[in-house]
Amino acid sequence: MSDNTYHKVGRRPWEWKLKPIGTDERPRLRLPGTRRHWLKWRDVHNPKTLRRERVLADKMPLWWTLGLGFVAIITPFMPNSMISVMSIFCIYAAINVLWTLIVGTAGIFSLATLAVVGASGYVAAAANVYLGVPWPFMLIIGPIVGFLFGAILAAPSTRLDGLYYALLTMGVAEICRVFVVQLRALTQTNGAITQVDSFIPEAWFLQRPGLLLGFAGAFLLLLGALLVWRLVNSERLGMLLRVARTSREDEAFAEAIGIDFRRARLMVFVISSAALGVVGAFYTMYYRSISPTIFSLDQLLLLFAMMVIGGLGRAEGAVVGAAIVTMIDKGLVELGPPRIILVAFIMIGVTIFAREGLTGARHQFRDYRKRKSGERRARRTEKGGEAMPEEATEVHDKQELYYRRFNKRLRDRLKTLITPELIEEHKRDPLGHHSDALARVLNYFRRAEMADKYVIHRMIPTEERFRIMAVSGVRGLPPRVVDDREYTDINDAYHAVFLLRVNDLLES
Amino acid sequence: MDLGLIVYALNLASIYALMAIGISILWSSVGIINMAHGATFAISGYAAWLVTGALKPVIAAAFGKTALASMVMAGALVGSAIVAGALCGVIIYLLAFLPIHDKPNYPVRALIITLGLNIATVQGLLWTFGPRNQGLPKIFGFGRWEVFGTRIRYDQAGTIIGAIIVLGLTLAWLRYSRRGLEIRAMMQNAEGAAYSGISRQITALPVLMLTGALAGMAAALLSQTIFVSPTSGVIPLVKGLTIALLGGLGSVAGAVIGAILVGFLEAIVGAIPFLGQRYVLFATFLFIIAVLIVRPRGIGGLLDDTRE
Incomplete structure (x- = not known):
């Protein structure tokens, strides 16, 4: 072999991998004040290339950075209508992330998410418009209302389960909608509160700078929601719930091993409700108004x-x-x-x-x-007598496994050689010089194990009567008679044995 | 309480019972929370509207203005609504049951698919027929009876009697037929039924068709009181779902009791002067929340406990 072309091996040969230097110590960046790492780097041994590699075991941070970075960079270059679409996307995504926290992490099937958003938005807007609270305080009023509302909603969640709770929360949303629509103070605006003060200056509202500012706020909101999600899931609360998730059907078991996971679920619910309260206040400020459609x-x-x-x-x-x-x-x-x-x-x-x-x-x-x-x-x-993978672990002598595999492949090969011509050739001349195919088949037959091997029995009183027997393979145990046919010609008996063996081979 | 209020309450209760029992049976036997029940309702209403619209000249030519003509018209209306409902059941079977019934997360996924079907159907109807209300021919005729000094409209009486007959037939079929026995076995214990050789795939189809037909019947009966529109299925769906949950999913008796309670509640709240129709849904939900807090599994919800 003179040419020096090497071919890459493995499932993804094109993938770029860091190559650690064995003598260097890996620098470990930690979050300040904690023992956590930023990224999950791992030094692994690649069994295909036989090299050491440094891989990112959890690539999600990479994809998050790429995706969110793309959104943040591309939006300022978009037309005005698309900027507002991107802002709405950020707000909805934030609500969804927090809802995911309730449905996924806490496992409470609540449909009152938008009710919490709407209620806190309404209270914050009312505080701003009717009490003259300046807008930064709306971002404090919102979560307080969300927290209280979440606490009220969470109370029956331990008692009801699944769909019944979903129905109850849907009912709460409907009650909120009817309540707001029926309020006498808001009847002339059809239940909406308008003219809310906002972080977007009045002159900029629906202008390009205002839209960009709104998008920046919505993007920060999404980042905040993701941060809440991350904190809840990676801290003790999320870990408890992850442990308990495997035993969600069996609440008694989870509590017996010391997880007060009802409390953990309620905590997650209340935390995300408070966060939804922030979203509600932001939503109101972003649109400078809030209407009952949010409860629909x-x-x-x-x-x-x-x-x-x-x-x-x-x-x-x-x-x-x-x-x-x-x-x-x-x-x-x-x-x-x-x-x-x-x-x-x-x-x-x-x-x-x-x-x-x-x-x-x-x-x-x-x-x-x-x-x-x-x-x-x-x-x-x-098929074919080869060892199954489960069986192979039980066999002590691994040589046996390879012998069985070899035998199976040999049989598969020999089966292709058996043709009517080959049988005819043996019938003509059972002993003697044979073709290559027949010689191979016969060699295989001769090498077979003694157990159940066919033999010819020359019957004692007369000279020219033969029958076919099968030896037992066990010392002291006599051979058994295969059938009651008798042959007067030894060549016929040879051929009969051959046919029996061919039959067994084809059936194996 | 005067008799008119009772009749109105019973009228509401019979429609709600038709919807709620369908949802309840479907959940306990097949395991689908059928959010497409409202879509089935709306499609059945439109099918009845189309068929009666097409048959009107034919019937008028064949029978003239006799009583037989209105009988045939009534048959066409109810029959087309029921057939359309059953066909909707087949579609739900093909989309929401057959591909995923043995896959992980089946109940939630079935709920989502039927929800998607509901949204798609409502928007599709809105797109095709527009948001206008369509009136169906009055099969019970106009007029009212005088009973004990109060007047009962024909359509109210017809709805109550029709619903009772249909429900009676359905329950009798469930009680006495072979297929009904299989369905009841699946309602009691799906795994046990499978062990006894009851095929889930084969039994689910008649269940879905039956519940679809019940929704179609409800649509035909309700079309005598209100108009058919693309969103006409939403309120019956929400009511049916809430009543099915109120009665305890899987309990037919609970669903009937729930329907009667909610029917009376709505009739009474609607009749109280300072509350009125706007607070009906509000009151219903308050009532249901109160019941669920007292009895977390609904009125008849002992079945769920035994299912586990």
Whole structure:
């Protein structure tokens, strides 16, 4: 071999990998004040290339940075209408991330998310408009209202489960809507509070600088929601719930091992309700008004569709789903009603084919691939006497496994050699000089184990009567008679034995 | 309380019972929370409208203005609504049950798919027929009876009697037929039913068609009182769902009791002068929240405990 072309091996040969230097110590950046690392670097040994590599074991931070960075960079160059679409996307994504915290981490199927947002938005707006509270304090009033509202809503969640609780929260949203619409002070504006003060100056409202400022605020809001999600999930609260999740059916068990996970669930619910209160205050300021549509079922279903398309219970799913649905709903407004139909069809399609939404598709595909390769392996090894993988671990002498595999392949090869011509050739001349194929087949037969090997029995009183027997293979145990046919010619008996052996070979 | 109020309450209760029992049976036997029940309702209403519109000249030519003509018209209306409802059930079976019934996360995914179907149907109807209300022919005729000094409109009486007959037939079918036995076995214990050789795939289809037909029947009966519109399914869906949950999912008796309670509650709240129709939904939800806090599994919700 003189040419020096090397071919890369492995499943993804094109992937760029860091190569650690063995003598250097890996620099570990930690979050200040904690022992946590920024990124999950791992030095691993690649069994294919036989090299050491430094890989990012959890690549999600990379994708988050790329995606959010792309949104932040590209938006200022967009036309005005698209900037407001991006801001709405950020607000919806923030709500969805916090809702994901309730549904996924806490496991409470609440539909009152928008009710919390709306209630805190309304109270904050009322405080601003009627009591003259300046706008920065709305961002404090909002979470306080959200916290109180969340605490009230959370109370029955331990008692009711699943759908019953979902119904109750849906009822709460409806009650909020009716209550607001019926308020006498708001009847002339159809239940809306307008002229709310905002972080966007009055002169800039709906102008380009105002839109950009609004987008900046919405983007920060999304980052804040993600931070809340991250903190809750990576701290003790989230860990407790992750442990308890495996035993969600068995609450008694989780409590017996010392997890007060009802309390943990309530804590998560209340924390995310307070965060939703911030979103509510922001929402009011962003639009400078708030109207009862925020309590409507359609709005809720749209948000639910976002979570479902992205993947229920995952932060990235909430954001991806919000991006897709907002782009269709707000970006294609000229399409009219069909755009909602499109959203519905995407929702149905994703749910039929994907187990956990679009962001779970990768994991699902890997599971599928693993299952299929397992099935293929099972199909490969199920025939021909070769050892099954489960069986192989039990066999002490590994030589045996290779002998069985060799035998199986040999038999597969010999089976292709057996033809009517070959049988005819043996019939003509059982002993003597044979063709290559027949010689190979006969060699295999001769090498067979003694157990159940066919032999010819020359019957004692007469000279020329033969029958076929099979030896037992056990010392002291006599051979058994295979059938009652007798042959007067030894060549016929040879050929009969041959046929029996061919039959056994083809059946193996 | 005067008799008119009772009749009005019973009228509401019979429609709600038709919707709620469908949702309840479907959940306990097949395991789908059918959010597309409202879509089935709306589609059945539109199917009845289309069919009666097409048949009107034919019937008028064949029978003239006799009583037979209105009978045939009534048959066409109810029949087309029921057939459309059953066909909707088949579509739900093909989309929300068959592809995913043995996959992980099945109940939530089925709920989401039916929800998507509901949204798509409402928007599709809005797109095709526009938001206008469509009136259906009055199959019970106009007029009222005088009973004990109060007047009962024909359509109210017809709705109550029709709903009772349909519910009676459904319950009898569930009670006495072979297929009904299978469905009841699945309602009691789906796994046990599978062990006894009851195929979930085969049994789910008649259940979905039956519940779809019940929604179609409800649409045909309600079309005598209100108009057909693309969003006409939303309120019956919300009411049916809340009543099914109030009665305890899987309990037919609970659903009936819930429907009667809510029917009377709505009639009374609507009749009280200072509350009126605007507070009806408000009062219903308050009532249901109160009941659920006292009995977390609904009125008849002992079944869920035994299912676990």
